[in-house]
Amino acid sequence: MALSCNRQAGATRQAARSSRRAAAPRPALRPVAVAATAPARPAASPVPASKLIDGKSIADTIRSEIAAEVAAMKQQHGLTPGLAVVLVGARKDSETYVRSKKKACAEVGFDSYGADLPADATEEELLKVVEAYNADPRIHGILVQLPLPKHISEKRILDAISIEKDVDGFHPLNIGALAMRGRDPLFVPCTPKGCIELLERMKVPISGRRACVIGRSNIVGMPAALLLQRRDATVTMVHSKTPDAQRICAEADIVIAACGVAEMVTGDWIKPGAVVIDVGINAKDDPTAKKGYRLVGDVEFEGAAAKASLITPVPGGVGPMTIAMLLQNTFESAKRVAEGAKASH
Numbered sequence: 001m002a003l004s005c006n007r008q009a010g011a012t013r014q015a016a017r018s019s020r021r022a023a024a025p026r027p028a029l030r031p032v033a034v035a036a037t038a039p040a041r042p043a044a045s046p047v048p049a050s051k052l053i054d055g056k057s058i059a060d061t062i063r064s065e066i067a068a069e070v071a072a073m074k075q076q077h078g079l080t081p082g083l084a085v086v087l088v089g090a091r092k093d094s095e096t097y098v099r100s101k102k103k104a105c106a107e108v109g110f111d112s113y114g115a116d117l118p119a120d121a122t123e124e125e126l127l128k129v130v131e132a133y134n135a136d137p138r139i140h141g142i143l144v145q146l147p148l149p150k151h152i153s154e155k156r157i158l159d160a161i162s163i164e165k166d167v168d169g170f171h172p173l174n175i176g177a178l179a180m181r182g183r184d185p186l187f188v189p190c191t192p193k194g195c196i197e198l199l200e201r202m203k204v205p206i207s208g209r210r211a212c213v214i215g216r217s218n219i220v221g222m223p224a225a226l227l228l229q230r231r232d233a234t235v236t237m238v239h240s241k242t243p244d245a246q247r248i249c250a251e252a253d254i255v256i257a258a259c260g261v262a263e264m265v266t267g268d269w270i271k272p273g274a275v276v277i278d279v280g281i282n283a284k285d286d287p288t289a290k291k292g293y294r295l296v297g298d299v300e301f302e303g304a305a306a307k308a309s310l311i312t313p314v315p316g317g318v319g320p321m322t323i324a325m326l327l328q329n330t331f332e333s334a335k336r337v338a339e340g341a342k343a344s345h
């Protein structure tokens with residue numbers, strides 16, 4: 001096992017990062033083999049820029065805001081936020097995400113800590129790492145990259161993360177609080193939180209609107225529905241067993257697509273003027289692309305964009321927000337510690 005700490009004293013490299021992106025190997029996440037006869041997306045998309053929700057640029061703005069707050073926190077409290085990122089195995093997509101998270105930490109001035117365990121690491125070994133990070137006061141957030149190898153119980157590992165450091169927001173106590181009126185979780189899962197942040201920064205009204213969430217996963221669909229409900233939307237969740245999901249979706253003002261099926265949501269699912277947030281990331285064979293594939297979402301982009309008033313692209317929509325929200329959660333955690341320490345003096 002390799003344990004490490006990357007200290008990035010002071011310097012913020014936020015500005016330099018905007019145009020650079022980690023060279024992403026072919027993602028192993030939900031790959032789909034789509035017939036090579038499918039038309040390639042034209043070089044210049046016909047979708048007007050005014051319809052696009054530019055998640056990359058919104059995420060960059062949030063990262064700059066966090067970098068400024070970190071600098072102030074260091075000055076006022078002498079405290080540097082610390083995030084521990086745990087990777088088990090060598091999935092190419094997970095390695096890329098973990099690298100991006102550590103790089104993002106450095107750019108906003110966090111310290112990042114890492115544990116890289118081999119794919120055959122035992123559940124007990126992973127639990128020991130989590131417990132060590134739970135007890136380490138330099139660490140304000142712990143993230144275990146998912147998915148885990150099949151022989152490890154995800155439930156057992158996520159339950160072991162201290163709720164005060166659960167910056168992924170996956171602990172049942174955090175999810176439970178999210179589901180209850182009159183309670184607030186310490187952390188909200190990053191991808192659905194990013195979806196809501198996109199809607200709010202684009203000034204999309206949520207209260208009183210009809211929303212449809214496609215997919216019911218613990219990490220996206222279910223918390224996204226809860227977050228919309230907390231903002232007084234009328235929310236319907238549809239999933240693989242929902243008869244007539246398309247008709248239900250076509251009544252929605254806001255659609256969050258997180259079903260994990262490439263380009264399943266076509267223009268027919270979208271009400272004219274609806275706002276469409278696409279959480280999917282799928283590799284689609286494309287012989288005209290340099291890498292032989294391109295990324296597509298769970299939404300068929302051109303068809304849905306023709307109906308939508310606003311839509312997120314893939315890539316460059318929800319994806320970058322996931323990491324921005326992780327930084328935000330980690331900063332909030334460190335701030336709680338700083339303010340708690342002040343209050344106890």
Ligand SMILES: Nc1nc2c(c(=O)[nH]1)N[C@@H](CN(C=O)c1ccc(C(=O)N[C@@H](CCC(=O)O)C(=O)O)cc1)CN2
Pocket residue numbers: 024027097143144145146147168190191281295314315316317318319320321322323
């Ligand atoms: N512990 C966690 N594991 C996983 C999470 C999570 O939130 N916590 N989410 C996903 C993966 N993920 C972060 O871990 C993630 C996915 C996608 C992106 C992103 O920026 N995507 C880019 C495209 C990237 C590319 O070119 O390949 C985009 O959409 O523009 C960031 C983070 C599963 N595991």
